[in-house]
Amino acid sequence: MSFERLPRSVCPRVYDIHLIPDLVSFTFEGTVGIQLDVTESVDHFLLNAAELTVTSCTYQSNDSKKSCVPTFSVDEEAETLLVKFESEMEPESGVLTIGFSGILNDQMRGFYRSKYTLNGEDRYAAVTQFESTDARRAFPCWDEPAHKSRFNITITAPSDRVVISNMPAIDTKEEGKSKTVKFDTTPIMSTYLVAFVIGEFDYVEKKTSDDRINVRVYVPVGKQDQGNFALEMASRTLPFYEKWFGIPYPLPKADLIAIPDFASGAMENWGLVTYRETALLVDEKSSSASTKQWVALVVAHELAHQWFGNLVTMEWWTHLWLNEGFASWMEYLATDVCYPEWQMWKQFVFQDMGSALALDALKSSHPIEVPVSNPSEIDEIFDDISYAKGSTVIRMLYSFLGEPAFKAGLHDYLVKHQYSNAYTEDLWDALGNASKKPVKEMMDTWTKQMGYPVITVTLLAPGKLKLVQNRFLASGVAEGDDAKPLWFVPVSIASDTSNDIHLMKERSIEVECPTSSWIKLNAEQTGFYRVRYASNELRTQLADAIASNKVTSVCDRLGVQNDAMALARAGIIPTVEALELIKAFRTETDFNVWKDLTSNLSSLLSLLRGTGNNSANIDAFGRSLYSIIAEQVGWESKASENALVPQLRSLVLRELGRYGDENTIKKANELFALYLEDESKLPADLRACVYGIVMQHGDESTYESMMSIFRRTDFQEEKERCARSLGAAADPALLQKTLEFALSPEIRAQDSVFVFCSVARNWRGKEIAWNFLTENWDKFQEMYRGGYLLNYLVKAVVSQFSSDTRSNEIQSFFEEKKYSSRALSQALETIKTNSSWMNRDAQNIMAWFAGN
Structure with a gap:
């Protein structure tokens, strides 16, 4: 069906919305009065409505003071409401009033219900998620970002529930077991930023440093302490943004609220930012350092939107x-x-x-x-x-x-x-x-164009370089039409003596460079491009400088190995050349470099293991690679260590366990046994690491122990740690059991996809995951209704393969199911690049591992 944006002949100015949700029947009733301007002669209004039953519609002109009852009809496919008048009206202002009802759905979009447990009883909150086009599921509206308006929101709800919206409440009237809460008028904003929540919550609050903005963090009942970290972050971030942007935050309050069922990480609704629990709540005893960072980033991200996106x-x-x-x-x-x-x-x-x-x-x-x-x-x-x-x-x-x-x-x-x-x-x-x-x-x-360049650098003479830009593709350097794009690139060149910048708009340029012991393009990785050192002298000098710790920039060291692995995957350089470079990182100490190196190496090794190659040599190399840094960080934290060492420790010990280091596996099992008896015996920063190791090398009893931890905790971060670790199991029966668990009522729909993906990313589990996906496709489609979580799931499962035959099978399956998405296209392309990589280099890679 062809799509056209809503006409600009009618401009909404103010919405007066009154909603009455029923938290037992999961329905709601509502009215909306829309003050609008008609800017040209029309005989109808066209606005958005979806999954609503429209019960009444009237229009009153401000000029004539006359009202009329137009006809109306809803187009379910187009998600529009047509309001038709008997005759054409000239430009004027008026009020369109619509009565309607709807369902509090369980799809985590529009006006929906979210399940939580309080005092052992299952209860429900009513919450909203309107971006990008789901405000129309809560009230009829011009549901496009350019149709900005003001909003007056009124909610009638049970009197014992918390009711909040974008603006502060200005009036509350109690009547029996219900209350009607009226909120102040919002600034001019788009419909997708409207929000309201009805449920049971506690909160912590504080004022910003200038005592102007009241910041609240709403948390599950009885868990105020878990909101303190986000509260501190938000109350520091808002004044920082005000100063940085040079524009005051325009609302009197900033609420942040943790929602039990929430599809994305968070949503920037103006004045009422909604989050999934793991993106907002921090428990000082049970939250890891990585979770604290994640919460800080998500809070900062959503508050940045209050200017960039909302204002x-x-x-x-x-x-x-x-x-x-x-x-x-x-x-x-x-x-x-x-x-x-x-x-x-x-x-x-x-x-x-x-x-x-x-x-x-x-x-x-x-x-x-x-x-x-x-x-x-x-x-x-x-x-x-x-x-x-x-x-x-x-x-x-x-x-x-x-x-x-x-x-x-x-x-x-x-x-x-x-x-x-x-x-x-x-x-x-x-x-x-x-x-x-x-x-x-x-x-x-x-x-305006996709992609980015790889800049090939050649040493022409001492102090002189030739730079050539071509589009980089995962399948190699682009050819034909794909090779035509050029980029305006600020090329920075770092060395042990200087840092210079050259602007590159042409295909090829020649530049002066220092005659130093090494040079590295893209200093601090500030440019969005890859670098290929075509001259052997340049490659050797840079690798030697890294091995001898002369390249002091963490970002530069990270970038060198990241580019090398990408070039190897694309077939531009031999993979063994990239692996030789990785050997230079044995004495690396930075978390970020190890994190990136581990990700790149894991992608390669997962493909190798999954195609029947002998893992013994791979495991021996892995143990050798991680042993030095693991010995340095150890299992115990130290008072003098920097803030990133806890994450580094968890990373490298998990990798040693993955590669079968017996001492690491033994220690992880000891700590897990202690933890089962006393939770204080295992620091939060080590739990994901230990859980993964014991599950990989464990059995049915280990699986049941992990499930017991999952079931006894009410802290969502800990639940996710346990659930994701199940996918590390080596036993196919346990992996199958994990997939069935992912579709059980014990896992929220928003989390099941990540449990499923933990199995798919285990090389032992990718076949099991694919078979389970095909057998249960209808269930997944119903669960995610074609949303981004379904696309995420498909891409995560499909992209693990490296066989052209499997690619054809997957393509046929989804054609039969009439499912297509950009994510699927990207996954199928990834299979082809995986296949080319393995066909081209697998034999040489395995020979290299045998000798290293």
């Missing part, structure tokens, strides 16, 4: 990255200021930049600015291109412009477009005017 909103979903890319960049900026000991920008290179480089190397990727012609396509662009690539190119631009010009341009952009909508070009204009640099010329090459 200034993209005009249409094509420009989604303006919201998500900037918030993803700002989250690191704010968290780094609040917790500098976490070294967040180093983690950014692995987390965001690494994810973006991997996805954008596929032909089935998409530009940052991707035309969205139908709302059904929106979910597919909430991915690592909009978020991670978006934030990475912003980081590159920030580095290129410098902070003063960047901040000035950003401030001008926000001021000019506040309470309105913007296009990507509006941002480039503001930054270009502030910096006097060719921002649009540069950034169009990064946002």
Whole structure:
């Protein structure tokens, strides 16, 4: 069905919404009065409504004071409500009043129900998730981001429930067992940012440093302590953003609330930010260091949206990255200021930049600015291109412009477009005017075309380099039409004596360089490109410098091995060349480098193990690689260690266990046995590591012990740790049991996908997971209703394979099921690159492991 955006002939100005949810029958009734302007002659209004029963409709003109009862009809497929008048009306203002009812669904979108347990009793909250096009499931509206309005919200709910919305309550009236809560008028904003929650919660609160904004964190009843970390982060972040943007936070309050059933990580509703529990709650005894970082980042991300997304909103979903890319960049900026000991920008290179480089190397990727012609396509662009690539190119631009010009341009952009909508070009204009640099010329090459370059560097003579840019693909250097794109690249060259920048717009340039003992392109990994050192002299010098600890930048060391493994996977260099480079990292001590190296190595080894290769030599190499750093960090924490060592310890000990180190396995079993008797015996930072090791090398009794921990805890982070560890089992029967558990009522729908993926990513479990997915496809479709979680699941399962035969089988299955998505296309492309990699290099790789 063709799609057209709603006409601009009618402009809503103020919504007066009254909703009455029934938490027993899971239904709701409502009315909405919409003050609107008719800007041209029309005989009908067209707005959005979905899964609603419209019961009445009246219109009253402000000019004539006359009311009429138009006819109306709902198009379920188009999700529209047509309001038809007997005759054409001239431009005027009026109020459209609609009565309706709906269902509190269990799909985690629109106005839905969320299950929780209190005092041993199952109960339900009513909550909202409207981004991107689900406000229409709660009330009829012009449900597009450019149709901004004000909102007056009134909720009638049980008197013993907490009722909150975007703005503070201004009136509450009790009547029997019910109460009606009226909220203050919102600022002008888009429908997808409206929110309301009805349930049972406690909260912690504090004012920001200037005593102006009241910040609250709503938590499950009796768990106020778990909200303190997020409260501290939020109350520090809001003033930081106010100062950085140069614009005050425009609301009197900022609420953050943990929702038991929540599909994504969080949602930036203006003044009422909703989170899944694991993205907001921190228990000082049971939360790991990585969870604290995750909570800090998500809190900072959503609060950045209060300016980027809420105050200034993209005009249409094509420009989604303006919201998500900037918030993803700002989250690191704010968290780094609040917790500098976490070294967040180093983690950014692995987390965001690494994810973006991997996805954008596929032909089935998409530009940052991707035309969205139908709302059904929106979910597919909430991915690592909009978020991670978006934030990475912003980081590159920030580095290129410098902070003063960047901040000035950003401030001008926000001021000019506040309470309105913007296009990507509006941002480039503001930054270009502030910096006097060719921002649009540069950034169009990064946002309007997909992909990125690999820069091949050749030493022409001492002190002189030749640089050539070509599009990088996971399948190799691009050819034909794929090879045509060029990028405006700020190329930085680091050495032991200097750091220089050259602007590269052409296919090939020659530049001067220091005549030093080593050089490294893309200093600090600020540029979104890969580097290939074509000259053997350059490669050898750089590897020697890394091995002798002369390359002091963590980001540079991380980038060198990341590029090498990507080039190997693409067939541009032999994989054994990349593995030889990895040997130079045996004495590495930084968590970020080890995290990235481990991820790259695991991807390779999973494919090798899954194609019948002998694992003994692989395991021996793994134990040798991780033994030095594992001995340094040990099992016990030390008072003098830096803030990232707890995560490093968990990582390297888990890898030693994965590679079969007997002492590590023995110690993990000892700690697990102690933990079963006394929870204080196993620090939170070691639990994921220990759980994974004991499950990999355990049996049915280990599995049951893990399930007992899962069932006795009411802390969601601990539940997730236990559930995900089940996928590490070696016994096929236990992996099958885990998949069945993932579809059981014991696992929330939002979490089951990650349990399932833990099996699929275990090389022993990928066949089992694929078979289970095909056998239960209808259940998964019903559970996720075509949302992004289903796409995530499909991609995670399918991309583990490396056989052209299996690729054809998978493609046939989904064609029969009439399922297609960008995620599936990317997974099928990944199978082909995996297959090419193994066919090309597997034999040489295994021979290398035999000798190392």
